[in-house]
Amino acid sequence: MRYAAQRLLQAVPVFFATTFLIYAMVFALPGDPILALAGDKPISDETLHTLRERYHLNDPLIVQYGLYMFGLLRGDLGQSFTGQQVSDMLAGRWEVTAQLALTAWVLELAVGVLLGVVAALRRGGIADTAVLAGTTFVIAVPVFVVGYAAQIVLGLNLGLFPTAGTEQGWPGSYLLPGMVLASFSLAYVARLTRTSLAENLRADYVRTATAKGMRRRRVIGRHALRNSLIPVVTFLGVDFGNLMAGAVVTEGIFNLPGIGQQVFQSIQLQEGPVVVGAVTVLVMIFIAVNLVVDLLYGVLDPRIARA
Amino acid sequence: MTVLMRAQGAAVLLSALLALSACGGGGSSTPGGQSGDAPKRFSVALTEPDHLTPGNTSSSYSIAVLGALFDTLVVIGPDGKPQMRAAESITSDDQKVWTIKIRPGQKFHNGEAVTAESFADAWNAAAYGPNAWTNNYYFANVEGYDKLNPEAPEGSEEAPKPETDKLSGLNVVDPTTLEVTLTAPFSQFPIMLAYTGFAPMPKAALQDPAGYDTAPIGNGPFMLDGRWERNKLIKTKRFDGYAGPRPAKSAGVNFKIYANRETAYTDLRAGNVDLLQTIPPASTSEAKTLLGDRFVSIPGGTMDYLGFPAYDKRFAGADLRKAISMAIDRQAIVDAVFNGAFKPMSSLVAPLVPGYRATACGESCTYDPAKAKALYDEAGGFTGTLNLYFSNADPSYEQWMTAVANQLKQNLGIADIKFRKIPSADYLATLRAHKQDGPFRNNWVMDYPSPQNYLESMWGAENRMGWKSPEFLDLIKRANSAPTMEASIPLYQKAEDLALAEMPMAPLWNWQDQAGHSEKITNVRIDAYSPNLDTITVK
Numbered sequence: 001m002r003y004a005a006q007r008l009l010q011a012v013p014v015f016f017a018t019t020f021l022i023y024a025m026v027f028a029l030p031g032d033p034i035l036a037l038a039g040d041k042p043i044s045d046e047t048l049h050t051l052r053e054r055y056h057l058n059d060p061l062i063v064q065y066g067l068y069m070f071g072l073l074r075g076d077l078g079q080s081f082t083g084q085q086v087s088d089m090l091a092g093r094w095e096v097t098a099q100l101a102l103t104a105w106v107l108e109l110a111v112g113v114l115l116g117v118v119a120a121l122r123r124g125g126i127a128d129t130a131v132l133a134g135t136t137f138v139i140a141v142p143v144f145v146v147g148y149a150a151q152i153v154l155g156l157n158l159g160l161f162p163t164a165g166t167e168q169g170w171p172g173s174y175l176l177p178g179m180v181l182a183s184f185s186l187a188y189v190a191r192l193t194r195t196s197l198a199e200n201l202r203a204d205y206v207r208t209a210t211a212k213g214m215r216r217r218r219v220i221g222r223h224a225l226r227n228s229l230i231p232v233v234t235f236l237g238v239d240f241g242n243l244m245a246g247a248v249v250t251e252g253i254f255n256l257p258g259i260g261q262q263v264f265q266s267i268q269l270q271e272g273p274v275v276v277g278a279v280t281v282l283v284m285i286f287i288a289v290n291l292v293v294d295l296l297y298g299v300l301d302p303r304i305a306r307a
Numbered sequence: 308m309t310v311l312m313r314a315q316g317a318a319v320l321l322s323a324l325l326a327l328s329a330c331g332g333g334g335s336s337t338p339g340g341q342s343g344d345a346p347k348r349f350s351v352a353l354t355e356p357d358h359l360t361p362g363n364t365s366s367s368y369s370i371a372v373l374g375a376l377f378d379t380l381v382v383i384g385p386d387g388k389p390q391m392r393a394a395e396s397i398t399s400d401d402q403k404v405w406t407i408k409i410r411p412g413q414k415f416h417n418g419e420a421v422t423a424e425s426f427a428d429a430w431n432a433a434a435y436g437p438n439a440w441t442n443n444y445y446f447a448n449v450e451g452y453d454k455l456n457p458e459a460p461e462g463s464e465e466a467p468k469p470e471t472d473k474l475s476g477l478n479v480v481d482p483t484t485l486e487v488t489l490t491a492p493f494s495q496f497p498i499m500l501a502y503t504g505f506a507p508m509p510k511a512a513l514q515d516p517a518g519y520d521t522a523p524i525g526n527g528p529f530m531l532d533g534r535w536e537r538n539k540l541i542k543t544k545r546f547d548g549y550a551g552p553r554p555a556k557s558a559g560v561n562f563k564i565y566a567n568r569e570t571a572y573t574d575l576r577a578g579n580v581d582l583l584q585t586i587p588p589a590s591t592s593e594a595k596t597l598l599g600d601r602f603v604s605i606p607g608g609t610m611d612y613l614g615f616p617a618y619d620k621r622f623a624g625a626d627l628r629k630a631i632s633m634a635i636d637r638q639a640i641v642d643a644v645f646n647g648a649f650k651p652m653s654s655l656v657a658p659l660v661p662g663y664r665a666t667a668c669g670e671s672c673t674y675d676p677a678k679a680k681a682l683y684d685e686a687g688g689f690t691g692t693l694n695l696y697f698s699n700a701d702p703s704y705e706q707w708m709t710a711v712a713n714q715l716k717q718n719l720g721i722a723d724i725k726f727r728k729i730p731s732a733d734y735l736a737t738l739r740a741h742k743q744d745g746p747f748r749n750n751w752v753m754d755y756p757s758p759q760n761y762l763e764s765m766w767g768a769e770n771r772m773g774w775k776s777p778e779f780l781d782l783i784k785r786a787n788s789a790p791t792m793e794a795s796i797p798l799y800q801k802a803e804d805l806a807l808a809e810m811p812m813a814p815l816w817n818w819q820d821q822a823g824h825s826e827k828i829t830n831v832r833i834d835a836y837s838p839n840l841d842t843i844t845v846k
Contacts, residue, residue, distance in 0.1 A: 032736045043444055046456045046466050050439040082357045083517065084537070092537060148569070156577050163577040164570045165563070166539070255570045257538035265355075265566075268731075 004291065011287045018283045019276055020065060026272040027061045033081065033270035055081065068273060078273030080266070086277045089262065094281075096258035099170050100250065101243045103178030104185075109236060112186045116193020116232075117225065123198055131194065135187035143246055147180045147253040164255040177254040181246050185239045189232055196228035203227075230300055237293030241286045346545070347845040349581040349828045350561040351838075352571040355538050359523045360516065361506035362433030363440040367752070370503050371584075372541055372562055375840050376416075376525035377506040378551050380407060380426070381497055383836040387661050387756050389497050392552065393421065393507070393526065395483075397500070402492035402788055407485040407500075414548050415509040416530035423485035425507035425526075427477045431455075432513065433504065435472050442504035450476030450488045492788030494795045495757040501836075502754050528555040528841045538564055553841040556830065560840055572823075581828045581845075584838060586821040588703070591646050598823045605833055606650070608657045608753025609818035610761070613711070613746050614738075617811045618773030622746075625809045626686035629671045631746065632813035633679035634718040637672075640710045641816055644703055648821065652814040655803050656761045657753060659835045662796040668807050672814060676718040683719045694745030696727045698734035704748055711746075738771045747771075749812060756836070758799035759787060766806045774811035 034051045035043070052058050056067055071078055077086035119131040138146070154176060155163035161176035162168055200206060201224050209219045247260035259278050266274040356369035361377060364370070380394035391397070395408040413421035432438060434446035436456035446452055451474040459466040476488040489496065499505070507526060512519040521535045528551065529543040536542075544559035563580050565571040568587045575583045576597065584605075586594045595602050613632070615622045622628060637651035653672040656663050670678070683689075695712060697704040705728060712724045727745070729737055737743060749771060754760050763783050766774065779802050786798035806812075824831050827846050832839045 029730070032733070035736050035739070036731065036733075043441070044436075044447070044456060046436045046458065047439045047441075047443050049459070049466065050437060054439065083520070089537065151570075151573055156573055159577075163573050163579060164565070165574070165579070252566050253570060255565050255567075255574075257564075257566070261538070261566050 004295065007291045007294065011284070014283065014287060015280070019069070019280050022276050022279050023065045023068065023272055024061060026267070026270060026275050027064065029267075029270050033057070036269070051081075055079070064272070068276065077277045080271050080274050081269060086274050089274065090259065090277055090281065093257060093259045093262050096166060096256050097244070097247055097251070097260060099174050100177055100181060100247055100256060100258060101240070103171065103174045104182035104243050104246075105236070105240065107178055107182040108186045108189055108239070111182075112189025113193050113229075113232065115186075115190040117197060117220075119190065119194040120197035120201065121220070128194075131190055135190050138183050138187040143180065143184055144249050144253060146183050147177075147250060150176060150180050151253060164253075166256055173254075173256075177250050177256060180253075181243060181250045184246070185235075185242060188235060188239075192232050192235055193228060196231050197224060200224045200228045226300055230297065233293055233296055233300065237290045240289045241282075244282050244286070346556065346558040348544075348559040348561055349557055349843060349845045350563050350579075351840065352575065352580045352583040353541070353562040353564050355564050355566075356541075358441070358520050359535060359541075360440070360512070360520045361503050361508065361523075362429055362442050363438075363520070365441050365504070365754075371838065372543075373503045373506065373523070373525070374837055375527055375529040375543060375560055376523060376531065377503060377527045378413070378525075378553075379501055379503060379506050380409075381500045383498070383501050383756055385834040385836070387659055387835070389501060394500075397497045399496070402494050402496070402790065403489050405487045405489070405496055406480075407487065409483045409485065410551075411483050412550050413526055414550065415507075415526050416524045416546055416548075417509060417511060418548070419509045419511070419524075420482070421507055421526045422482040423479045424482070425509060426485055426505075427473075427479050428510070428513060429506065429508035430477060431473050432508070432516075434474050436466065436469055442502075445499070445502065445504050446474065448489050448491065448493055449474050450490050452476075452490070491784070494787060494789045494792055495755075495759045498755045498757045498792070526551075528553055529560055532559060538566075540564060553839075555841045556844045557828075558845075575823055575825065578825055578827075581825040582822070582831070582838075582843075583824070584820060584822040584833070586823055588646055588648065588821075591648060591821050594821065594823055601824050601826065603822040603824070603831070603833055604648070605820045605822055606657075606659060606835060607818045607820055608659060608756060608835070610652065610655075610657055610751050611649075611815040611818070612749040612751070612765075612812045613815055614749040614772050614812040615746055615810070616741065616743055616773060617775075618741060619744050621689060621691065624686050626682055627689065628810040628813070630679045630683035630686060630719065631715065632668075632671055632810060633673065633675050633682065635711055635714055635813070635815070636674040637816055638674070640707050643710060644706045645816075648819045649816040650819065651816050655766075655806060655812075655814050656758050657756075657817050660753070660756045660758055660761070661792070662758045662799055664800065667800070667803055668814060671807060671810060679718055680720070689719075689721055691723070692745075693721050693724045694727045694743070695724065696729060696734075696737070696743045696745060696747035698729050698731040698748070700731035700734070708748065741771070741773055758796070758803065759783065762799060762802055762806065763787075765812065766802075770811070772811040774809070776805065776809065779805050 034048055034057065056064050068078060080086060080089060115131050119128040122128050151163055155161045162173055166173045206219060206224050209223055244260065247258055248264050251258045251260040252264065259282070263275060263278050266278070353371060354368045356364065356372060357366045358364040358369055359372060361373055378393045380392065381389045381397065382392045384390045393410060393413060395410045397405060397407050399405040409421065409423055415421060430446060433440045433442050434449065434452055434455050436443065443456070454471055455469045455474065457467050457469055478486040480486055509524050511524055522531055528546055528549045530546040532542040532544040541562040541564070542559065545555040545557065568585055571580060571583050572586055572590055574580045615628045617623060641647060641649045641651055650658070653666050653668040654664055655667070693715070695708050697708050705726065708726060715721045716724060738747060751761060751765055766779060767783065768780060782798055782802035782805065786795040786802065789795035789798060822833055828843050829846065830842045830844045832842045
């Protein structure tokens with residue numbers, strides 16, 4: 001309990017540091033976002049000035065950031081350049097990204113661990129070689145290639161999944177993008193599990209357990225696998241951040257209106273409040289997930305919790 | 308919003324004369340839906356618009372939706388001539404005071420009558436400075452605009468609050484008559500009114516502008532069906548109370564919002580979306596084969612140019628600028644970079660603009676390396692580094708600029724050429740501030756088909772090239788105040804000749820958009836000025 005509270009306290013400086021860094025980075029982007037909004041069309045100096053005032057673009061960085069934080073404390077995330085409330089913009093998109101990331105995460109965990117276990121148990125066999133080859137291939141190919149290929153083959157040609165959009169809801173619309181998003185990390189999980197489990201299978205305690213006449217199933221499931229999962233769980237925690245980042249590409253390909261798409265569009269438009277709002281929430285989730293992961297260590301290996 | 312996004316979308320809107328013939332044929336050869344069937348909905352691929360208030364958006368994606376929701380006073384017919392739509396007549400004796408007669412009996416989607424006041428209200432709101440609406444500048448030639456947009460006093464950043472919120476040049480004579488007084492005679496005024504920025508708004512819009520922006524109430528054949536679901540869907544249905552000339556033939560249009568065109572194209576192939584107006588250039592040849600007569604090529608009003616910084620003394624001579632123009636093989640670049648889909652230009656205005664002359668530019672825009680080199684040497688050549696400016700909004704800009712650089716190297720012997728690739732958000736600010744010291748990419752998306760829209764916006768006062776020609780400005784002024792549109796054309800052409808003779812900016816090519824539709828819909832009549840969604844029927 002104290003451990004959890006400590007970790008939460010640590011999140012406070014992280015929160016301020018990340019929001020300030022992100023705000024400063026968006027601020028440092030070259031160009032005039034208001035002028036860019038007008039495109040090639042004529043825009044009067046008065047209109048430019050009014051809009052810059054409205055979004056505090058004439059103020060120095062520290063004032064802009066201060067105003068933003070002040071608003072944030074009152075629960076006001078600010079406005080985008082099209083006059084939408086940032087909180088409204090993000091609210092609609094969270095569902096999408098959460099469903100996508102969780103789908104990917106579950107696939108990664110279930111399929112990755114399963115493949116790893118199969119490979120470890122049949123080391124040097126056909127299954128092991130197949131997993132090794134398959135994962136090498138997936139790691140080598142960029143996500144957007146996997147994405148477009150899966151969309152054309154599985155979605156368009158075979159018609160197994162919808163090609164794009166969220167019309168079918170969960171799980172229909174999320175399975176294929178979830179698989180694409182998970183593919184890269186899934187390969188890592190499989191490899192981690194395989195190596196870790198293969199090593200543990202040769203450990204003394206496994207030999208002891210087997211010698212005591214314990215059934216093989218129980219030896220692997222209860223003892224060897226449980227110990228082997230510690231590096232995998234660590235990876236899954238850190239990887240949640242990768243999933244959020246990968247969502248930028250995947251959401252674009254599959255036209256899922258999630259947070260990744262929003263961040264991408266808002267960076268292009270230099271909408272500071274939107275980028276900071278979205279990324280801040282991402283950071284918070286990342287911190288929370290990793291806290292859960294740390295607590296999970298204790299469950300897997302009681303020695304860590306006591307330390 | 309990047310230049311590219313605007314350009315592509317708008318080109319769609321201002322789409323195709325050719326399409327008319329190509330598509331009309333395709334549509335009529337397919338048997339229509341069985342009679343007696345209730346009309347059905349169809350879907351159109353769209354990119355997320357910025358606003359849906361007519362006065363506050365110039366985004367082509369917004370205009371795509373607003374074109375279905377609103378009837379403007381005037382529309383541009385497939386022949387490029389203005390036709391009355393919400394107006395009965397628009398007349399003027401002196402091109403300065405215009406009388407607009409509004410067709411009686413029209414209603415907004417909420418039942419409110421469309422009157423002269425609906426237009427006056429909408430225009431006042433757009434012209435009112437503190438609202439800071441995007442189309443504010445389009446009202447600058449209406450009398451009283453200055454009062455609504457007072458300038459900041461000397462030494463102060465803050466502009467004072469306007470004393471009035473009404474344009475003195477707008478006079479509601481009676482419910483169907485609006486009198487507009489301009490600051491100077493302007494013969495192109497009726498054409499300008501075809502722009503969606505001049506659409507009417509009901510009283511409800513003024514009471515709740517924020518709510519109106521996501522659920523606009525218009526006077527067109529389609530009405531909103533529920534609110535705009537951001538980044539997902541804008542659903543419309545047929546407006547049964549519509550009394551205008553173009554009732555909807557379908558039950559409604561679903562605008563499905565896509566974040567990228569590649570995905571929209573895949574969805575078109577999968578049959579998940581019925582109409583896509585911007586097939587990605589890379590997929591053009593595949594789409595042609597796949598879609599057959601459901602593939603439509605649409606000439607648009609969008610043009611690419613190569614501008615010269617005339618304020619830089621190395622580019623001050625017209626002969627050097629012409630030599631560069633003559634050293635560029637436009638057709639070769641179009642074939643290599645745009646799959647041959649764009650059209651090389653020898654004119655400053657697009658082919659669909661009245662008064663277009665195919666060879667207005669003549670020799671100066673014709674590829675002739677030998678003559679170009681001779682002229683280049685005669686003009687004294689060029690010393691130093693030649694910087695080429697373009698933005699990073701689209702990879703094709705760098706592709707064609709690379710081709711231009713190679714041709715200049717080869718044909719003129721300019722050895723030291725560098726690229727200045729500017730972040731898209733910074734590009735226009737760079738051009739506006741005249742920071743470019745070499746030829747630069749310039750692009751124009753047509754607002755309305757008048758040579759004035761091109762010439763005055765791009766070569767007029769305070770242009771990006773820093774080109775100064777009182778004679779040109781005088782010709783434009785005389786053309787604007789010509790007694791009729793026909794009489795204005797020769798004057799605009801004279802102005803164009805002058806701009807070509809001095810060549811502060813060379814025309815390159817005219818954009819074409821590639822559209823495609825599903826087998827589910829027929830009667831697709833996309834023309835150069837409108838996608839005409841009202842004519843589409845669903846099987």
